[in-house]
Amino acid sequence: MGRIQLEQVTKSFGNTEVIHPLDLTIEDGEFAVFVGPSGCGKSTLLRLIAGLEDVSGGAIRIDGVDATELPPARRGLAMVFQSYALYPHMTVRKNIDFPMKMAGMDRAERKRRIENAASILNLTDYLDRRPGQLSGGQRQRVAIGRAIVREPAAFLFDEPLSNLDAALRVGMRIEISELHKRLATTMVYVTHDQVEAMTMADKIVVLNAGRIEQVGSPLDLYHAPRNTFVAGFIGSPRMNLITEDEAARHDAHTIGIRPEHIEVSDESGVWNGRVGVAEHLGSDSFFHVHETGLAETITVRASGEIGLKHGDRIFLSPRADVIHRFDAQGQRLP
């Protein structure tokens, strides 16, 4: 079981309030991702749940029990750190064993679980090495192994993939998702990478400047962003946010159109402009279009077969059914 509830939680460092009063419930078994730009408070929020920081106000409940005043060790949570934080003087086996040893578990059971974790994580051949002799990906797996053996109520991940190279990151992302399916334990995952958020999460919590901007499933956030911040943050390439006359035509202060919701033609369209930068990925092409008569550069996503290049004339037609409208405060209009 691992249901985590935050009730009016706040956190201040000195006179600066970094987490404003905040309510959030993470259901048992859910994969929740905290995402936001650096300094938005996502890591602080995770550390509050872990108990590594004390809340300045409000309460944290884990499975209905008030854990606000409990030390980290007694919250029944396990954490994977960005720096892995392995014990450098212990072998992989001892690293994984440590939380079970602290819990005073039976020796035979500990051995069984170490071997089980090692086989799940492909670490069997490395059990007698020290962390210094392992690669980044292997160290990350040891950190995960150390977290799973205790069978915690929930796992907390603090940007666990940001120290890995791009190829390894995609692989580990899938491994963590598979682990979640297999264990069906609550996971709370912090990242600044919206692709990780979209691909892994059951529930995304978008944070900005210590406040929750929106909570929802990846597709909720994609299809119905509640404000311009979420609209701009979720989705890659980012949504085109257009103001002034074009927005006024739709009775809005700002309108948002995703790059994939604009049709491209070389003959006719609503807007015509000139290609600035063309990014060809093979499967897709992204065009950054200027001189459309709009104040903003428009990004469009088109099929990889369209071979337009820098300086070419291009015609764009937004799909009318997927235009997002926002008021002057950036809030979504119905």
Added chain:
Amino acid sequence: MARAVSPRRKLVFTLLAWAVGLLIFFPIYWTILTSFKTEGQAINDPPLFFAFDWTLENYALVQERSDYMRYLWNSVIIAGGSTLLGILVAVPAAWSMAFVPSKRTKDILLWMLSTKMLPAVGVLYPIYLLFIEMGLLDTRLGLVVVLMLINLPIIVWMLYTYFREIPVDILEAARMDGANLRSEIFYVLAPMAIPGIASTVLLSLILAWNEAFWTLNLTAAKAAPLTAFIASYSSPEGLFYAKLSAASTMAIAPILILGWFSQKQLVRGLTFGAVK
């Protein structure tokens, strides 16, 4: 481009380094050499380097005239005691400064260091009076306390820089893994900090062993350590260089041997953080 070092430049610097090294070592070498000469040869002009009659007579005489073992034992107690006491105080102090710093931590560290800039003789009078008052004059306990206090700023600083190198993440991981404070220190912090504590102990031992100002001024006979043993041979009525050298050699030998065997550890400790 990597910085190029020409072979000639390398040779010049190697020779220079050797010259400096020999220059530093020369007084010790000369002391040891002189201790094997007769008194006459010791003051011979020109100085004798090898061609003299090697003799152990000075050592025999020194041992006969004064009880070396008693001085040695006092040195061991004073250096060992002040180090032990110092470490007991410095480890918690450095720990809290490194892991739970306050706004004033940096100021306190600098203030502690500033006490080392005061000439020791400036506080001799008050400390002497205090010692008389408290009956600590010429006692080992008194010297243990004074030397501990004298070296405390240095060992707190050294431990502090060591502890700062231990990533907080690892301690937090231990907390998440269910370790209480005692287990956190015992299983995680201590194993990672022991090399640092070891070099600090070593430095403190050496500093206390070599300390001469306080040991000479605050002892007479009972608690006198090896520094006083040496000093007793630089008597005003005629100098006996060979015997003085023999006494000095006997006094520095234990710490020289200790330093020799632990130099790797010590160098690592003193340059920790600068060199990984």
